[in-house]
Amino acid sequence: MNKKVILSTVLPLCLLISFAQVKVQHLLTENSTNPIGLGVQQPRFTWQLMSDKRNTKQTAYEIKVSGNKGTMWKTGKVGSDQSVQVVYAGTPLKSDNKYTWTIRVWDNDGKASAWSETAFFETGFLNTSDWKAKWIEAGFTEDSINRPGILFRHQFNASKKIKSANLYITAHGMYEVQLNGKRVGDAYLTPGWTSYNKRLQYQVFDVTRMLISGNNAIGATVGNGWYRGYLAWSDNKNIYGKKLGLLAQINIVYSDGSTEIIVTDEKWKSANSAIKSVEIYNGERYDARDEKSGWSSAGYNDAAWKGVNLLSTDFDNLTATENELVKKHETFKPIKLITTPSGEKVLDFGQNLVGWVVVKAKGNAGDKIVIKHAEVLDKAGNFYTENLRAAKATATYILKGGAEEIFEPHFTFFGFRYIKLDNYPGEINPDNFTAVTLYSDMKPTGTFTTSNALINQLQHNIQWGQRGNFLDVPTDCPQRDERLGWTGDAQAFSRTATFNFGVDNFFSKWLKDVAADQEPNGSVPFVVPNVLGHNAGGSAGWADVATIIPWNMYLAYGDKKVLETQYPSMKAWVKYMTNASKNDLWNSGFHFGDWLFYRPNDDNDGRAAVTDKYLIAQCFYAHSVQLLINTAKVLNNSADEAMYTDLLQKIKAAFLKEYVTPSGRLVSGTQTAYVLALNFDMLPEGLRAQAATRLADNVKSYDNHLTTGFLGTPYLCEVLTRFGYTDVAYTLLLQQDYPSWLYPVKMGATTIWERWDGQKPDSTFQTPGMNSFNHYAYGAIGDWMYRKMVGLDTYEDGVGYKHIKIQPHIGGGFTNASASLQTYYGTVAAGWKVEANGISLDAEIPANTTATIYIPASNATLITEGGKAISGVADIKIIGTEDGDVVLQVGSGKYHFVVNK
Template sequence: MTDAAAEGVIARIATLRAELRDDSTFVATPTPRLSWTVETDEPGWRQASAELRSGDESVHLEADESVLVDWPFAPLTAGETREVRVRVAAASGTETDWSAPITIVAGFLDDGAWVAEPIGLADPSRPAQPALVRTSFTVDGAVRRATLYYTVLGVAEPELNGIRVDDDVLAPGWTSYRDRLVHETVDVTALVRDGENVLGATLAGGWYTEQYGFFQFADRVYGDQPSLLAQLQVEYADGRSQVVATGDGDGEGWRALGDGTVVDSGIYAGEHAELRRAVAVEGWSAPGFDASAWPEARRGASARAGYEHVPVPEARIAPPVRRIAELPVAEVLESPSGATILDFGQNLVGRLRLRVSGPAGTRLTLRHAEVLEHGELSLRPLRNAAATDELELAGDGVEVWEPRFTFHGFRYASIEGWPGAFDPADVTAVVIASDLPRTGWFDSSHELLDRLHENVVWGMRGNFLAIPTDCPQRDERFGWTGDIQVFAPTASFLADCDAFLTSWLRDLALEQRRAGGVVPLVVPAALPSLGIGDGVAAWGDAATIVPWVLYERFGDLGVLRDAYPSMRDWVDTVLAVTDAKGLWTGAMQLGDWLDPDAPPDKPGKAKVDGDLVASAYLARSLRIVADAAQLLGEPGDQSRYAALAEHTRAAFVDEYVTPAGRMMNDAPTAYALALGFDLVTDAAQRTALAARLADLVRERGYRIATGFVGTPLVADALVDAGHRATAERLLLQTECPSWLYSVTMGATTVWERWDSLLPDGSVNPGEMTSFNHYALGAVADWLHRTVAGLAPEAPGYRRLRIAPRPLAALEHARASHRTPYGAASVAWRREGDAVVVVAEVPPNSDAVVDLPGLEPVVVGSGRHEWRFTEAPDAASSRPLSLDSPTAAIIDDHEAYRTLLDTLATHDEARADAVRIDTVWSEGRTLRQALMFTPPVVLDDIERALAELD
């Protein structure tokens, strides 16, 4: 008996899963990787070996790895079912029992086995017309298993014998239709019956028939009508098999009707339903219904030019979209125009479910908006998206209705035409999203900061819907590559999004291949006319950065292997247009998009030069490709791209950095890029650059001065160089522009613009004004890693980094994350002058601990506690006067408020101008900043400053 066993140590397998999904037994590959976690009370537990069993096969692994372990058995065949279990032994000798078995089903078809063809309405009366399609077939024996494989050029809800086959929403989502379709795999054994059976589906156009484009230039890209591709495989107990597929003419054949209850539906437009139509089609997907009068279905896709080819579908690898939450009405409002407006208290993505009764033909109209302006729904930001649902009642008692094939981004909804007295309990907001398990949490003693983090969570939830979108409400909702590039680290902490983003990266690679190596601005590439030429930095770099983030956060070397050709093609495409120095210059760039100083109608007009951004990202991506090549065993590529990365890095320094440590482009984003991407390696230069960045942040009054590119980097650049107090003031600022400004204005998601809602409550006049964008919420990754102090030190959190940097204004902070190895957390709290840190390290991992004032150490799994004392804050500059530097005023929060409050008693506009226009620096006095201020006002300010303690 081992010492550990003798001491009563208990270890058990806590979780076991195949490949990347927890929500389904189906896998999309013959060799799914396996992952497991262990729960134990043994400190420093480390796996020494594992035994895996499937049926009569048993494999012993002398290895300590437990995450994404290669499939050790014979590859699965199509449709095969296996049960797998695992037990492990620790280096200490502790052993677990066998885990509970998990069922793994091969959810794919053999090559050449897909025979389904597209079908739909043969003679539609209008574009994108919803339809019902059906066929009947006969089952003549005991069924061992029945599996439905389906996909759609559009979206669908299949039914078998009158019952929905799954609870997916907007299935199968949105992919690059020219090159990739994904099919759902559903076990429908319980739904088939002896004798007559009916397979049917309700179809709508969804993303396939949507009109994409801006202003008046929107048009359909993919196709004009939705189509279903479905294949039902019936396996009989006696060994026979039967295939019922769209387009095969089996049995009654496929028929299609365009007169179902869904009259019209669009992603942007909304949905119109006519419930009186239900009578004519009652029981349409069940046996016994007479569909002989229905027209025969169209065979073949109703596709636009260039999209006629229908690729063979592949099995889904990411969780589908589902209903994930419901919210009640928080408040009923009456607008100045007399409209009934419902406030759900949270900006969300989904639709409304109504419970209503009224006369036949009663029409209800539902409109959706994210904010109110002057008490009315603010519809202007929606642009061409009507975001309107209409319902006509059947008049046969209480009717429950929810749109099926659309979604909206909204906090507020107006309801017109409600029959009788309105009861808010009859309306529910149904939240829909890709069903990704939550894995990360953060909280602190700062209420506004916690609300900001919750806003980031809601923003991700609303925009991770089939693909990672930019916004969920207006006539866009595209997979903008730049947005997810900056947000991927935050997303990877908050949710298990490895499979979700891996799936999207497959579309990126396919669209990139069609574009000759250029990564489109949006994926799927539904905006082919943008004319991006040779690509756009920070957006195109999603091809390198997103796979690298997934490797870092999930330990997923497979995603690097799959994405490597795309990563390499992207940097090669950019290298082909670099100048003689190795810099990317002269091209159209979006740069530091939505810099707060950019005019509302010119969001790309940033303080930092686009060429600087482009060259910085090129150096970063080259370094990533070199590192990926080394991991993948490509030494030739590794040496080539490492040399190119160093060449561009050195050229960047020569071009944009002075020997004294100033950026030629004296903007915060320039400094953040140079420091955050390690483009400057000289220690003295880095120190000077960070000091200048800190000065720039203070000169702006600790208000944000960065856009999409600089914002995720600026806090790290400051803290890493010892300017933690500056980063704290920037983070906790509530004046506009700042992260917390939107929170003070009632935001419940992250905005697209720093000032999407202006201080007077009006909506930003810019054409692009969304109240649900996640890009600027990328700061949450810094909250997790630095403020709370939980980060990966090795890929997949095999080694954690515990390194909190407590902010002076916080009494406590905590981050917890469900790593691939199990639950990890770091929490700190103040106890007098000391800071107490408590951490949990999951079994089979360890952690490097780096705390202020203490030597770094490495600890094993288990619970740990440390205590340290930080140096006191710098001494106060008081007494303060008109001759004090403006820097001393802004750095003393009480003095700063005293100055502005005193000015406001005389002239509020003057106080606001001083707040916005003053350069808060060591070399300018307050008296100089208040030039032309009346003497009586100056006297009051002098007196107020002198009275400070």
């Protein structure tokens, strides 16, 4: 036979075999790709299976982990379908070491994959004794009024050829570090914000390529940051300490195997920087005339610099970084140069964002540029900063003169859409200004789109509210003199957050601070890290962050470890409520209640009277206990499960006795009261339907508007859908006048507002004392849009989308809606279209998962998949019908269903 004929026959067959074979990719260690500086002895491994075949599952895996001295762990073939967070169980890991790992799997046809590409991870300091560096502070008396940034530098010699080098670094304050004149890393606002006295994170950077054999220099700039800057109110500063400090260590391995350690010690030098003052709320003042050219390079003359003081302290509060650092992301050019009625020169960037503006300018030495930041213009079109309260939010740059200069801040950030320019030298050219966003480097995971442009803009606003407020901690707002980790906002939005971005590491880190700052009696602070002091905690719906977010992380990511870690904190919070209760009724203490609920003019009948705060407290008490029951079950703690089950029955009985009439009417007839009672199952089965009717009737009585606040809003549409009032939920979603989700959209919002009417219909503003235009809490409606409207969800028997639920709720006049989510198993996607001849539904299910799909059809004979009747598709199992849906069970693959009229 002709060789060409043989090759033409064999090659396609080989390609077909290789394409059909399952592949392994997207290897993660502790939820990250090739992480450096891990602080855990037993990291967890995750991988994805890729296959074009439907119903592909993993039946076994084999992992190999290697270190400098050979194999650390070889599992052999393990019969298991687990592909997410498999715990390392090999030879104990060592500090500051690099390890590689690879994996292969077997599918449900018994076929083995090829070995995956090699991934790696590097450990950080696993013991405090690994720190050889010493804390240093400036060797001169700091300016206690302006509190400028401080420079630290050190020159050292690396005498041999360098094989590898890691920099370990943290600060009292915020730091930026340079090696041989170049910036190290692309992170900002490091070391991030934690409860510093208990947990101070350090970062690790691979600086191998930044060092040279011979003379080197390291330099760091340190500013106030969260450590000693002004936070909250009433001149609240120096919360964690009074002096800036630096701790740094470079571990060098030479090619000959020898090692050397460079540390912060008494040999370092210090000086004031060109940053003349810097505060998170007030901004930064920078004088380029005082720049010290070449200060972080070898050979620089630092004879005029001062020495340093050594700080005697232990390293017990130091911890490895586990969350994504703050980095630069999107950039925006001005869309408009405005001269306001007051004559102000204002640039509009078209998006309310968080970060700062990079400025180009050319002028004379001493010329001063002043940039002020604002979210909105007032009714007359003038620059409006009254809602920033005491925050000056100003960047001031003083030119050194000569060539074009480029400025940007270092240790502050702003929430803004507009900037006002004063004293800019020369003509204002918008091309010389670039707005740069800053937020934690979370991976975007979710997409959502519909046939309604306003709803699509709402989704845009939800995501941008999350971007701007997930700045190392989940802040309440990014612009005024606050920017704190309010616990109520975070718990309300947490499930929505898990869809839009990968926030498991983000919240895992923050939850450790929730536990660290929890009072000895179990009370959880209003804000975390707690900068408001003792007794600023214990509010229902805020403190329940201790139970709600761990459970939401478990559901969204399948992360059992977060439950194990947070379980003592969860129990302590419930114990606090139990101790504060009398006869199982929690009706004492301070509570924020249904914060910022809509207050209509209802003097005639009082239908929207303030929801009883103790009714709310009892509901959240029950909810936290239910989450403890759930968690105890996951952790196989049967004794706790039984104990909390008994407690929950008593809590609900006390609620029924105190707040419910025999006919099922609540003492507070508000939407929030019924929403919480129904969502947390506070009522007996027989009283729930009438309560849901009362809720729907209440909504209709307000001309189909909501009246809920921070605690009622997240569950409002969820409860309506659960009890058969999806039409009412859609009506609420699509309302365009105040109060509604779309009212801010119609008013031009690009983020979620703090208040339903932050800007009133006449373009005047709500009270400036509390009126943020970037405040994500009401964006919690996103959770209903993703999990109910499109119907993309996970079951509790297969959390983290191991067992996927797709149950769309079609309505509202929408002709289509779709969503996709990057899970640890791969892409999960669903979408529906209403067409002339029926309804189509698409679904994408990743390998190694299963899905239960609800098709809106009266019977299975109306449904086709891929053009075939589903009864004839081998990969689809018809389970039955439920509430007007045909229920199907499927494995991995892409599916296209059509329901014919």
